[in-house]
Amino acid sequence: MVAQPQFGRxxxxxxxxxxxxxxxxxxxxxxxxxxxxxxxxxxxxxxAAIAFVVAWxxxxxxxxxxxxxxxxxxxxxxxxxQDTPDST
Numbered sequence: 001m002v003a004q005p006q007f008g009r010x011x012x013x014x015x016x017x018x019x020x021x022x023x024x025x026x027x028x029x030x031x032x033x034x035x036x037x038x039x040x041x042x043x044x045x046x047x048a049a050i051a052f053v054v055a056w057x058x059x060x061x062x063x064x065x066x067x068x069x070x071x072x073x074x075x076x077x078x079x080x081x082q083d084t085p086d087s088t
Contacts, residue, residue: 014059022051 026048
């Protein structure tokens with residue numbers, strides 16, 4: 001079976017999203033619950049690494065699901081948005 005280019009893009013996008021979200025959420029939770037003090041950066045990065053190991057596979061699984069849900073939303077198409085003058 002040949003991997004489709006779209007699958008590689010999905011895995012890469014999910015990986016980057018998982019990385020940034022893991023870093024951000026781990027930073028916020030570490031600072032909130034443990035405070036900022038000695039060893040904070042090491043603890044934060046260790047927590048973010050653990051979170052990333054969970055987040056990346058989850059993101060790869062849920063990315064197509066979320067795309068399918070977004071496709072069902074009643075959003076105006078691109079052409080409609082270009083024809084509509086700005087309200088500013």
